[in-house]
Amino acid sequence: MSAPATASGAAPAELLRAQENAVVQMVTIGPVAEQLAARFADAGHRLYLVGGSVRDALLGRDVSDLDFTTDARPEEILRVLRGWSDAVWDTGIDFGTVGARVGDTTVEITTFRADAYDRVSRKPVVSFGESIEDDLVRRDFTVNAMAVELTGSQRRFVDPHGGLAALAAGVLDTPTAPEDSFADDPLRMLRAARFVSQLGLTPSERVVVAMTNMAGELSRITRERVQAELTKLILGKHPRRAIELMVDTGLCEQVLPEVPAMRLAIDEHMQHKDVYTHSLVVMEQAIDRETEGPDLVLRLAALLHDVGKPATRRKEPDGRVSFHHHEVVGAKMVRKRLRELKYPKAIVDDVSKLVFLHLRFHGYSGGEWTDSAVRRYVTDAGPLLDRLHKLVRSDCTTRNRRRAAALQRNYDSLEERIARLREKEALDAIRPDLNGNEIMEILGIPPGPLVGKAYKHMLALRMERGPLPREEAEAELRRWAAENGLA
Known part of the structure; x- marks a missing residue:
């Protein structure tokens, strides 16, 4: 970080020191960090708060987990922590990292690293560095390559790659040439998109060029690691900007190829240049409807709800464009893609179900x-009903105000219908008027497939006609039994 001379005659070095002091004051050091620094100093070692912890402190974000780097080797770190922390784990000790917990604070302490990568598996050949500068130059981005020394006579801000200036300008750049950084670890390209979403940063031109030229390298990364970064990206403040960066650089082809494919399908309402743009707007509108924080299932469903359109696009005789059954095709595509990305089964099921139901x-x-249709809508959605409400309302992106107002009124009407039925019936837990045991007793049949068929019939009857008096339910069951040869 450089500084010009001022009219007061202050030397550049003095001004630089004043700026560094101001930065250090911005980084709040809590009691855990103070205690840890004292222990390392007593042991004759240096300790630095580093990386995302410094970045987030400068941005005023919560810093609950603290990252440190030190000249101490891993076995020395363990000795310093002995008798101080509530718990210590050394699962990362082969990479120079020791973790610890003190109260509600988690810390990770890593020996200075100066790794080299084989550029095939992305696994580093672990090599310990001799200085903080060795460590910072191997970091992914300049905004993560800042440190504050805690063990000297005075705290010292260390920023050899201009991370503070980049953070102030909102620019995402790499300490070394981005081609070298991404060759070492291709996941950093996806992490760049994640920081666009989370922090609102803009990648430098050279970073974008490198991402575009090297997008295919992401195939070296395990699906689990890719999914973890994608999830953080989707849950960020600006996921649309990140998705657009991924699509523009070709990175999305490696992660969610169904998303850029939507650019080939023109929106049937002619309100957007393509289904891709429409889907980004739907995602933003769904985010605006979140009430309990970022919702991964809702955001993924909004982004992917129309992925079936390119495969079902058809030009009708009257010139219109149709996408018949795209919700069915899309749900299957979403299920396949999310499974490939190793998402948990519950998320795969919920997102694909919302895509299937959105029309x-x-x-x-x-x-x-009819009331029966309303019951089926609620029952089919189940616990996803609230998300389905938000998705369907967000799927209205027409610029025709009259049409948009009519759609919202219709959905208001449906929600009012649901509320009225809820008052009269246990709508969220619809069951047949007769359970399995009662069916067996009335018909005199043992457990088996026949009981299941009778149960399904009674459930369909409950959907169609609502709650029935006991006598009427039994009569309907006997009528069904007679029709199926069970008199």
Whole structure:
């Protein structure tokens, strides 16, 4: 970081020191860091708060987990921690990292690193460095290559790659040539998109060029690692900007190829240049409807709800474009992609189900549904009903104000219908009027597939007609039994 001379005649070095002091004051050092620094100093070692901990402190973000680097070797780190922390783990000790917990604070302490990579598996050949400068030059981005020394006579801000200036300018750049950085670890390209989403940073031109030229290198990274970065990206403050960066650089082809494919399908309402743009708008509108913090399932469903359109696009005789059954095709595509990315089964099921159901409302058309249809809508959505409400409302991106208002009124009407039925019926837990044991007792049959068929019939009847009196339910069951040869 450089500084010009001032009118007061202050020497550049003095001004630089004043700026560094100001930065250090911005980084709040809590009691855990103070205690740890004292222990390392007593042992004759240096300790630095480093990386994301410094960056987030400068941005005023919460810093609950602290990252440190030190000249102490791993076995010396363990000796310093002995008798001080509540718990210590050394699962990363082969890479020079020791973790510890003190109260509610988690810390990671890593020996200075000066790794080399084989550029095939992305696994580093671990090599310990001799200075903080050795350590910082191997960091992914300049905004993460800043440190504050805690063990000297005075705290010292260390920023050899201009990370503070980059952070102030909102620029994402690498300490070394981005081609070298990304060759060492291709996951850093996806991490760049994640920082665009989380921090609102803009990648430098050279970073974008390197991402574009090297996007295919991401195939070296395990799906689990890719999924972890993608999840953080989707849950950030600016996921649209990050998705656009991924699509523009070709990175998305390696992660969610169905998203850039939507650029080939023109929106049937002609409100956007393509389905891709429409989907980004739907995701933003869904985010605006979140009430309990970032919702991964809702955001993924909003982004991917129309991925089935390119495969189902058809030009009708009257010139219109249709995408019949794209929700069915899309749900299958989403399920396959999320499984490939190693998402948990619950997330795969929920996102694909929302994609499958997102068009169901459009059959409502002015409130013409029967109570039975409303019951089925609620039952099919199950615990996803609130998310389905948000997704369907967000899927309205027309610029025609009259049409948009009509769609929202229709959905208001549907929600009012659901609320009224809830008052009269246990709508969220619809069960047949007769359970399995009662069916067996009335019909005199043992457990088996026949009981399941009778149960499904009674459930369909409950959907169609609502709750039935006991006598009427039994009569309907016997009528079904007679029709199926069980008199």
